[in-house]
Amino acid sequence: RRICRDPANHQPLAYLRLRQAIRNVVQQHDVEPGHALPSERDLALVLKLSRVTVRKAIAGLVEEGLLTQRHGAGTFIAERIVKPMSRLTSFTEDLRERGLRPRSEFFERVIGEVTPEESMAMNLSPGSLVVRLHRLRYGQDEPLAIERSVVPASVLPDPMLVRDSLYEALEQLGCRPRRALQRLRAVSLNAQQARLLHVAVGSAGLNIERRSFLDDGRVVEFTTSWYRGDIYDFVAELHTD
Ligand code: GLP
Structure with a gap:
């Protein structure tokens, strides 16, 4: 629990918030499998987050099986x-x-x-x-x-x-x-x-x-x-x- 919390404001860390936000969008809006995610760079720019934060959030979702990454091609909603x-x-x-x-x-x-x-x-x-x-x-x-x-x-x-x-x-x-x-x-x-x-x-x-x-x-x-x-x-x- 301590790892997940930012002690200053008791908010989840930025990468965990982003991870949850992406998960919500995918699940609530029934995003099609195979759909491509914007690049890490674009996400970081638009959301005003560091690329490290974006990368950590995406890596977690890849591990969960919600997203997949193809070398050179980018990040996609996973197909089952x-x-x-x-x-x-x-x-x-x-x-x-x-x-x-x-x-x-x-x-x-x-x-x-x-x-x-x-x-x-x-x-x-x-x-x-x-x-x-x-x-x-x-x-x-x-x-x-x-x-x-x-x-x-x-x-x-x-x-x-x-x-x-x-x-x-x-x-x-x-x-x-x-x-x-x-x-x-x-x-x-x-x-x-x-x-x-x-x-x-x-x-x-x-x-x-x-x-x-x-x-x-x-x-x-x-x-x-x-x-x-x-x-x-x-x-x-x-x-x-
Ligand atoms: C599946 C089965 C295997 C079978 C194979 C045949 O994967 N688990 O037991 O041998 O299909 O597939 P294919 O005809 O594409 O070689």
């Missing part, structure tokens, strides 16, 4: 991507549905032998071949998720068939999954993940493990993803029966 949990959709489809352009950067796109853990998770016999994808997934050039997928080579014979979307490749092979089990966990992102996702170390993330199946029960993919917690909302519809 709401994904219904009950539909078996791909990252690419989720983004396209919202008018966002998906893209993948591959760190790994190889074929190799299944590990003991993977063979257990995917019900594959030891020595089976699997395709491994390790990708950074973007929406409108902003990194949103890190994804590691393992797919049996009996389903996907060549890793290079995945140009950008795994599900598109599977669809073309007639092996699009029909059912999936998904586990969602809250995590804080480690240094490497935070660096790739352009967020602060320790930021909230969603760890999602998906095992998808074909109609005949064969596992199609075993994917572990780390989604940015400041952007993604997962919404589930619940039924009593």
